[in-house]
Amino acid sequence: MNFVRNLTLRQLQIFVVAARHLSYARAAEELHLTPPAVSMQLKQLEDNVGLPLFERMGRGVALTGAGELLVHHALRILGEIKDAEASLQALNGAESGQISVGLVSTAKYFMPRLLAKFAHQHPGVDVQFSVGNRQALLQKLQDNAIDLAIMGRIPQEIDAHGEPMACHPYVLIAPADHPLRDARRFEMHELRHETFLLREEGSGSRRVAEEMFKNHLFTPARTISMGSNETIKQAVMAGMGVSLLSLHTLPLELKTHALCLLDVVGTPIERTWYVVNMSAKRLMPAAAKFRAFLLDETAPALIQEFDHHLLNLERQPCPYDVGGKG
Known part of the structure; x- marks a missing residue:
């Protein structure tokens, strides 16, 4: 198979976007092309490869085994080209370039404001971010598809470097009229008849909740799994029922008193936010500057916005002492 000499970067770019959306029409919309143009480029790519990359699945498409294999190589190729471009820009000393940041879903509630602040201070830098679950972000880090990831645990599965940037409290939330809303420091046992609404298996929030049950020797009367923080909050x-969620997912609901925080012994549960990059990756000046910005700015921003909601709760020591940075 010798398709490299006929391969174009444009074909790879189109292929990666089509693989992400699994839709030629949505890929065409993002790339500002017509669906026939996308289809033609992908057909030429498949002819060069000599294998089908997509297969029809009802009204949509799915990646074939060859497509799954090629997408990771394509992401790495495009990532290397992006790094080369950033390196050349750095030689000019210009404060410019593009940064790709991946966020776990819980971080999407506060990171856009920090991204906007950075963009205002550094208008020549284009910061792009995407939201995904932990496993998706780990794959993107390995594929060099993102420069940095924001997540709640340093990954052990890959050779990555993580640095703590802020405390991350989890709180027990309940309906605004819950009978225990004004109770102080009561035991988890008081919630033995409650339904606990949990995130799906494998999510970071689910893991924290299960650790809480184990530490309290507590078995909920009933649990219901839900696929997003928004669904849980509405429920x-x-x-x-009640739920354990990140405090940082609740800015609007706490401001409007749409729900309440329960003062259960052992909560809030303190975790940490990390900024993560591959150990072998050399961060370009713009990405390194953004990383430093996050380490300096995230904790003060979150404390200012959220900590007053915890004044009536007895907090445990945070594993990351934000005061130690200054």
Whole structure:
């Protein structure tokens, strides 16, 4: 198989976007092309490869085995080219370039404001971010598809470097009229009849909740799994049950008193936010500057926005002492 000499970067770019959306029409929309143009480029790529990369699945498409294999190589090729471009820009000493940042879903509630602040201070730098689950971000780090990832645990599965940037408290939330809303420091046992609404298996929030149950020797009367923080919040407000969620997912609900925080012994549960990059990756000046910005700015921003909601709760020591940075 000798398709490299006929391969074009444009074909790889189109292929990666089509693989992400699994839709020629949505890929065409993102790339500002027509669907026939996308289809033609992908057909030429498949002819060069000599194998089908997509297969029809009802009204959509899915990657074939060859497509799954090629997408990771394509991401790495495009990532290397992006790094080369950034390196050349760095030689000019210009504060410019592009940064790709991956966020776990919980971080999407506060990171856009920090990204906007950085963009205002550094208008020549283009910061792009994407949201995905932990496993998706780990794959993107390995594929060199993102420069940095924001997540709640340093990955052990890959050779990555993580640095703590802020405390990350998890709180027990309940409907605004919950009978225990004003109770102080009561035991988890008081919630033995409650339904606990949990994130899906494998999520960071689910893991923290299960650790909480184990530490309290507590078994909920009933649990219901839900696929997003938004669904859980709406269900709690509707009176379906209680939940353990990141405080940082609750800015609007706490401001409007749409739900309440329960003062259960052992909560808030303190975790840490990390900024992560591959150990072998050399961060370009713009990405290194953004990383330094996050380490300096994230903790003060989160403390200012959220910590006043915890004044009536007895907090445990945070594993990351934000005061130690200054």
